[in-house]
Amino acid sequence: MSLTLKSRLAALFLLxxxxxxxxxxxxxxxxxxxxxxxxxSKWSVVFNQKTGxxxxxxxxxxxxxxxxxxxxTVDFGASDAPLSAEDLGKFGxxxxxxxxxxxxxVVNVEGIGAGKLRLSGxxxxxxxMGKIKTWNDPALAQLNPGLKLxxxxxxxxxxxxxxxxxxxxxxxxxxxxxxxxxSIGFGTSVPWxxxxxxxxxxxxxxxxxxxxxxxxxxxxxxxLQNKMAYTQMENATGRFLQPSNAAFAAAAATADWAQAxxxxxxxxxxxxxxxxPITATTWAIMYKTPKNAAQSKVxxxxxxxxxxxxxPQALALDYVPLPDTLVKQIEAYWHTxxxx
Amino acid sequence: xxxxxxxxxxxxxxxxxxxxxxxxxxxxxxxxxxxxxFALLDILHTVFVRGFAALNLQLFLTPTSGIAGGLLNAIxxxxxxxxxxxxxxxxxxxxxxxxxxxxxREYFARAVRFIADVLVGVPSIVFGLFGYxxxxxxxxxxxxxxxxxxxxxxxxxxxxxxxTELALRGVSGELREAGYALGASQANLVLRVxxxxxxxxxxxxxxxxxxxxxxxTAPLIYTVNWSNYYWNGHLTHESVAYLTYVIWSFINEPFSxxxxxxxxxxxxxxxxVLLITLLARLSLSRLEVRRSS
Amino acid sequence: xxxxxxxxxVIVTAxxxxxxxxxxxxxxxxxxxxxxxxxFNGIEFFTRNAWNLGNxxxxxxxxxxxxxxxxxSFAILFLIVGTxxxxxxxxxxxxxxxxxxxxxxxxxxxxxxxxxxxxxxxxxASVPSVVFGLWGYVVLIPFLSRHxxxxxxxxxxxxxxxxxxxxxxxxxxxxxxxxxxxxxxLIAANLREAIENTPQELREAGLAVGATxxxxxxxxxxxxxxxxxxxxxxxxLGRALGETMAVLMISGNALNILPQNIYSxxxxxxxxxxxxxxxxxxxxxxxxxxxxxxIGLALLLLxxxxxxxxxxLVPRSLSA
Numbered sequence: 001m002s003l004t005l006k007s008r009l010a011a012l013f014l015l016x017x018x019x020x021x022x023x024x025x026x027x028x029x030x031x032x033x034x035x036x037x038x039x040x041s042k043w044s045v046v047f048n049q050k051t052g053x054x055x056x057x058x059x060x061x062x063x064x065x066x067x068x069x070x071x072x073t074v075d076f077g078a079s080d081a082p083l084s085a086e087d088l089g090k091f092g093x094x095x096x097x098x099x100x101x102x103x104x105x106v107v108n109v110e111g112i113g114a115g116k117l118r119l120s121g122x123x124x125x126x127x128x129m130g131k132i133k134t135w136n137d138p139a140l141a142q143l144n145p146g147l148k149l150x151x152x153x154x155x156x157x158x159x160x161x162x163x164x165x166x167x168x169x170x171x172x173x174x175x176x177x178x179x180x181x182x183s184i185g186f187g188t189s190v191p192w193x194x195x196x197x198x199x200x201x202x203x204x205x206x207x208x209x210x211x212x213x214x215x216x217x218x219x220x221x222x223x224l225q226n227k228m229a230y231t232q233m234e235n236a237t238g239r240f241l242q243p244s245n246a247a248f249a250a251a252a253a254t255a256d257w258a259q260a261x262x263x264x265x266x267x268x269x270x271x272x273x274x275x276x277p278i279t280a281t282t283w284a285i286m287y288k289t290p291k292n293a294a295q296s297k298v299x300x301x302x303x304x305x306x307x308x309x310x311x312p313q314a315l316a317l318d319y320v321p322l323p324d325t326l327v328k329q330i331e332a333y334w335h336t337x338x339x340x
Numbered sequence: 341x342x343x344x345x346x347x348x349x350x351x352x353x354x355x356x357x358x359x360x361x362x363x364x365x366x367x368x369x370x371x372x373x374x375x376x377x378f379a380l381l382d383i384l385h386t387v388f389v390r391g392f393a394a395l396n397l398q399l400f401l402t403p404t405s406g407i408a409g410g411l412l413n414a415i416x417x418x419x420x421x422x423x424x425x426x427x428x429x430x431x432x433x434x435x436x437x438x439x440x441x442x443x444x445r446e447y448f449a450r451a452v453r454f455i456a457d458v459l460v461g462v463p464s465i466v467f468g469l470f471g472y473x474x475x476x477x478x479x480x481x482x483x484x485x486x487x488x489x490x491x492x493x494x495x496x497x498x499x500x501x502x503x504t505e506l507a508l509r510g511v512s513g514e515l516r517e518a519g520y521a522l523g524a525s526q527a528n529l530v531l532r533v534x535x536x537x538x539x540x541x542x543x544x545x546x547x548x549x550x551x552x553x554x555x556x557t558a559p560l561i562y563t564v565n566w567s568n569y570y571w572n573g574h575l576t577h578e579s580v581a582y583l584t585y586v587i588w589s590f591i592n593e594p595f596s597x598x599x600x601x602x603x604x605x606x607x608x609x610x611x612x613v614l615l616i617t618l619l620a621r622l623s624l625s626r627l628e629v630r631r632s633s
Numbered sequence: 634x635x636x637x638x639x640x641x642x643v644i645v646t647a648x649x650x651x652x653x654x655x656x657x658x659x660x661x662x663x664x665x666x667x668x669x670x671x672x673f674n675g676i677e678f679f680t681r682n683a684w685n686l687g688n689x690x691x692x693x694x695x696x697x698x699x700x701x702x703x704x705x706s707f708a709i710l711f712l713i714v715g716t717x718x719x720x721x722x723x724x725x726x727x728x729x730x731x732x733x734x735x736x737x738x739x740x741x742x743x744x745x746x747x748x749x750x751x752x753x754x755x756x757x758a759s760v761p762s763v764v765f766g767l768w769g770y771v772v773l774i775p776f777l778s779r780h781x782x783x784x785x786x787x788x789x790x791x792x793x794x795x796x797x798x799x800x801x802x803x804x805x806x807x808x809x810x811x812x813x814x815x816x817x818x819l820i821a822a823n824l825r826e827a828i829e830n831t832p833q834e835l836r837e838a839g840l841a842v843g844a845t846x847x848x849x850x851x852x853x854x855x856x857x858x859x860x861x862x863x864x865x866x867x868x869x870l871g872r873a874l875g876e877t878m879a880v881l882m883i884s885g886n887a888l889n890i891l892p893q894n895i896y897s898x899x900x901x902x903x904x905x906x907x908x909x910x911x912x913x914x915x916x917x918x919x920x921x922x923x924x925x926x927x928i929g930l931a932l933l934l935l936x937x938x939x940x941x942x943x944x945x946l947v948p949r950s951l952s953a
Binding site for chain 1: 688689690693702704770775799800801802803885886887888889890898909912914915916917
C-alpha cells in the first residue's frame, strides 16, 4: 500500500517537475506574413534573452499563416490583411495589429529628388491605370507648380508576385478612385493594365532605378535603404505630407479602430491631418479560448513586451511601432475578448 | 536562253542588273554575318569588361552575404551540382549510347534514339518543375543538392547518349569486323577497342554536357533554391548556392554591390562555358581533318 | 553468343531504357500533379486572361470539386499569346539572318578561316540564357528603348502594332530579338554544313550557263535545302518556346493582359513559371502549384510536338 502511494507521489512529483520545466521555458510557434518576419525574429531573440521563452516564427505567407492558425497547428498566425468578422466568429479567433509600415511611390526622373514630387490619390491611380501617360501632363503640373517635369512618357513598375504591399497599395487606389475600384479592384495580385512587373520590393526598385522616367511603389524602409526618390502624397484631409515614421504612426492612431470590431480595418486613407495615406499593418491572429492556456499566456506576454519595450528593435529595422493609443486599445481588447 | 532574244543594250542592262542584285545579295548575307558576330562580341565585351571590373581576391575567399560578399559558396555549389549531375548522367549516357550504336537497327534502339532527341529539346524549366513535384515535395527532400543533381542528370543524360552514339558510329566498320573476326566478345570489343578509338569524341560530348549543366538556372531555382552558406554536407533538406542564381537575382537588386557580384558571376560562368565549347569545337574539327587525311 | 555478351547486352539495354523512362516519368508526374487544376480550370485555361490566386486571406472554398481560395481562377491566354508571338518574331528574324550568315560563311569566307569565322556565330548558342538576359537588361534594352523603338514607332507606325507607345524596352519585340540571337546558331550551322555538302557538279553546271556565283547559291543550292531548313527552323522554334531566364529578365512580366503592340510587356509560359513560383508556394490550398504544373504540362506537350515534328523532318544527327 505504502509502495503504491510512494510511487504515485513520485510519479506526481516527476510530472509536476516536468510541467514546471515546461512552464519555465515554453516554445511558441507562429507563422504567416513575410513582411513582419525581420522584426518578429529580432523581438523573439531579445525576448528569449529576457525570459527564456522561445518564439519560433515561419514566414510562409499570410495565406499559409491563416490556414495554420485555423488548423490549430501554431499558437499565432500573422496576416497582412484582417480576417472578416464571419471568419473570426466561425473559428473563435481574435486579431490585433502588431507593427506598422508605410508604402511610398518612388520615381526616377531627372532633377527630382526625394520628397520633391507631389502626388494625389486620384492622380496616382490614373498613372497606374495608364490614363496619365506623360510626366508633363496638366494634372501633374497642377500639383507641382514649381517643378520642371519632362515631356517624356511615364513608365509604370508594379509587382509581378503576389504580396501584402500590393494588397494595401491597390486598396488605397480603390478608395481614392472609383474607376480603379470598378475595373481593377484590390488584392495581392491584380491585372495591372500598364507597366512591367518586378519580383519583390527589390525587383521593383531595380526596375525603377534602371528605367528612366519610371514610377513604382515599395515599402518605405526599402526606399530609405536604397536612397530612392520617394514622393509626397496628399492625404484624406488635403494636406501634402512627406513619408515618415511619425506620419505612419499618425495614420495608425487616427484610423477609426473604435468602430472596427476586432480591428478589422484597412488603414489606407486614414482621416488624420498628419496621417500618411498608404499605411499598412500586419495582424496577429490567436484563439479567443486557447487550446493551451499556458502557451497563450506566454504569447500575450511576448506581444505585450514587444508593444511596450520593443520599439528600439522595430525602429532599427525601419518598422514603426504601434502608437500608445492603439496599444491601449489592443490591451483592452485582450482583456475583454481573450480568456487569459 | 529564252525566245525573245534581246538587243545587245537590253542584254547589257539585264546583266548589269543581275550583277547589281548579286552584289546586293552578298552584301546582305555579309551584313547578316556581321550583325551576329557583333552581337556575340558585344555580349562578351559587356560580360568581360564589367566582370573584370568587379573581380577581386575577396570573391574567391568569402561567401555571399545577402547582397554583398564574395562568390565562394556559389562557385562551390555550382561545382557540386555539375559534378553530381555528371556522376549520374555519364554512366547512363555512355552505356545507353553504346546500346543505341551497337544494336542500332532494333526497334527499341530506334525508339530510344528518337526519344533522346526529343528530350534534348524539352525546356529545362519543365525538368525543374518535375524535380520540384517529385523530389522537393512528394519525397520531402525540400530544396536540396540531391534534387538539383538528379534533375540536371535527367536533362543531360539524353544528350550524352546521343553524342556517345555518334562517336561510336564514327568508328570505321573495318575495325569492328576485324575485332569480331579475331573472336573478340562484343563487350571486349566495344569497351577496349571502339571506345578507346573514339574516346576524344565521347569526352567532348561529356564536356559539352558539363557546359550546358553549368549554365542552367531555371531547373535549379525549382529544386535547389538558394543558400548564403557553404554546403554543409547534407544531400537533402539543405540548399546550396550556385553562380547562375547570382547572375539572375543579384542584378535584380537595386544595390551596386549586388550588381558587381552578378557581373563577376557572369564572367566566371561565361568564361568557363566558352572555353569548354571552344575546346570541344576545335578538337572536333581537328579530328575531322585527321580522319579525312 | 557468349554469356559475357548476354550480360553486356542486358546492362547496356537497361541503361538505355532509362531514357524512355525519363520521358514517361515527366509525363506521368506532370499529368498527375496538374489533375486538380485540369479539373478546376477546364477549357477556360486556354481561353481567358485570368491568373488569380484568389483572396489569400480568406477561407478555402470548394469550387467544381476542388479546394481553392475564394475568387481564384487560372487562365493563361496571355501566356499562350506571349509565347507564340515571341517565338514567331524570333523565327522571322532568325531564319533570314541564319540563311544569310550561312551563305556568307559557306561561300564567301575562305576555307582556312571558316572554322574560326563560323565560331563567331555558333558561340552564340553556348552563351547561357541567364547571361543573355543580363546583357539584354543592361545593354540591349537601354539602347533599344532610347535609340531604336521611338524612331520605329514614329516612322513605321502605319504598320499595325508598330505604332506608339514605344514602351520602356521591356517587351515583346525585345524578347523576340534576344530569342532570335539564341536560335540563329542552330539554323546557321546546319545550313552552312548543308551548303558545303552540295555536290560541286551542280554549282559548276550553274556557272557554266552564265549564272553569277550568288545566283548559283540562290537558285540552285538553296532551293534544295528547303526541307532541311524547315526542319532546323522547327528545332529552333522548339528552343525559342522553352527559353526561360533570358525572357524572364527582359520581357516585362505582364499579368493578365494581352500586348497592345510589339513593344508591350509580355509573359511566356516558361518565364511565368519562374516568376510565380514564390507566390504559388504561399497558396495554402496548393491549387496555384497545380496551376503551374498545368502550364508545365502544356509546355511539355507543345515542345514534344514541335521537337518530334522537327526530328521527323531532319532525321540526321543532333546539332547543339
